Amino acid sequence: MDFARSAKAQDYHQRLTDFMTEFVFPAEHSYDQYRLEAGRDDHTVPPVVEELKKLAKDRGLWNLFLPSESGLTNLEYSPLAELSGWSMELAPEALNCAAPDTGNMETLHLFATEQQSKDWLEPLLNGEIRSAFAMTEPAVASSDARNIETTMLRDGGDYVINGRKWWTSGANDPRCKILIVMGRTNPDAASHQQQSMILVPIDTPGVNILRSLPVFGWQDQHGHAEIVFDNVRVPASNLLGEEGGGFAIAQARLGPGRIHHCMRAIGVAERALALMVDRVNKRIAFGKPLAEQGVVQQQVALSRNEIDQARLLCEKAAWTIDQHGNKEARNQVAMIKAVAPQMACNVLDRAIQVHGGAGVTDDFPLARLYGWHRAMRLFDGPDEVHMRSIARAELGREKSALAAAVTK
Incomplete structure (x- = not known):
């Protein structure tokens, strides 16, 4: 490598x-x-x-x-x-x-028809519009996508969509013109072939945006929408890929999206550490700068260790995608998705602590960034789901010659 x-x-x-x-x-x-x-x-x-x-x-x-x-x-x-x-x-x-435009553009790049690309991918690539991805639902544990209850039923040349979504990030932005919606098209199919994805223009009758959900009290400019789909009718030609292909599309979409979030989280942590170092060099407590306090030095050192460890793991996952594809990199992506948000939270928390009362105000970006990265431990799959995947891969791994020798 x-x-x-x-x-x-x-x-x-x-x-x-x-x-x-x-x-x-x-x-x-x-x-x-x-x-x-x-x-x-x-x-x-x-x-x-x-x-x-x-x-x-x-x-x-x-x-x-x-x-x-x-x-x-x-x-x-x-x-x-x-x-x-x-x-x-x-x-x-x-x-x-x-995000979520990057994931949506990747999805359209991989699965859109020529007409779908012309209508939606091109204006997204040009930065003329924004988009949103409607998958998560308030009524079910959406970490298991098989639970998704929104229905997308074929009716002649259309699909009719009914259901409730939330955390549809970006949908409150007035520039948002298109939603990618995941729903159940065939409840009688095998469990991983029941769901499909479809393109829904946001101004389609029956698309009702109820509110934007705050993160720890902070409202994102793009919003995190709760949406009710009430007999929303769109042409069958809006289907992405094949009917029943929703799970495959979701995996293709979420893989790169997860690692991009992790890459950015490392930059967030670097900014938090820079603010921490600046603060402890300037603030005096008990007769000397905070930077000379042993406990503070420990927090600075831990932060540097964790950032650099996460970066190396992220680079390994990115290298694996480049060399072997998304499927072969899935365990590395799961690892960094479990590691990077927690690392960012750790560093941000330490930075908040050395800033004292100022750290929890809007005078510094730390509190807002902490809220977002605490939420990152939930979106694109919660930590527990990624840890479960990592454990399964490890438990199913064929023993190396060394492992076999010491476990006889």
């Missing part, structure tokens, strides 16, 4: 670093002020986002997540996604690399 950056990746890294320091970080105040003045229930995009998107596109820092567009491997993209994590609310969208 070789995780060294290629010349191409190094060039992107330098250009993106410059973009972050020159444009993104200075724009954060404008973004926050707009959101504060607009109010928590206003999901319109702050104008500075569109300004940053134009700057990023002009500089060739656009759609970096998708190999077919950028020419970057997953391993080459990893440090770039990490850089974007330093400004999690602004940078990913400025680069057109924000």
Whole structure:
């Protein structure tokens, strides 16, 4: 395994670093002020986002997540996604690399028909619209997708959709034009062939957005929507892939999406550590800087260890995807998805602690980032599901010669 950056990746890294320091970080105040003045229930995009998107596109820092567009491997993209994590609310969208659009674009790239791509993938790749992914439901444990109850029943040339979804991230944004909805098309099929995915324009009659769910009291600009689908009728031509292929599409979608979240989480943790180091060097307690207190040094060292460990595991997962495909990388992706959010929470919690009362206010981004990464331990599969997958793989692994020798 070789995780060294290629010349191409190094060039992107330098250009993106410059973009972050020159444009993104200075724009954060404008973004926050707009959101504060607009109010928590206003999901319109702050104008500075569109300004940053134009700057990023002009500089060739656009759609970096998708190999077919950028020419970057997953391993080459990893440090770039990490850089974007330093400004999690602004940078990913400025680069057109924000969830859930990235996962939806990957899904459309893999499974959309020519017409579906023209209608939805092209405007998403151009950053003209946004999208959302409707899978999770409030009435069932959606960590087991076989529980999904929303129905999508064929009626002549249409499918009729009925059900309730929530955590449909992005659907409250006025720019959101399309939903990818997962539902049950055939309850009599084998358990992993009952579900399908279909494209639903958000303005289709019967799509009722009830509210946006806050995360620890914080309302995301794009929103996390609860949606009722009441006899929503869409053409059968809106089906993604084949009927009964929902599980396969979900796995193809969630694999890259999970690792991209983890890449960004490492950048978030790096920012938290940078804030921690700055704080402990400036604050005096008991006659000396916090940085000279042994317990604080321990927290700084633990944070550096955990960040670098997570980065190496993330790079290994990215390398495995590049070399052997998503299926062969599934265990590595499960590992980093279980590790990265917990690591980010650990580092953020330590940073909050050394900031004292300031750490839990909006004067610093730490509390908000902590809330998001605590939620990350649930979305795209909770920690327990990933740990179960890792354990099953380990328990089913053929013994190595060494293991066989010591367990005779």
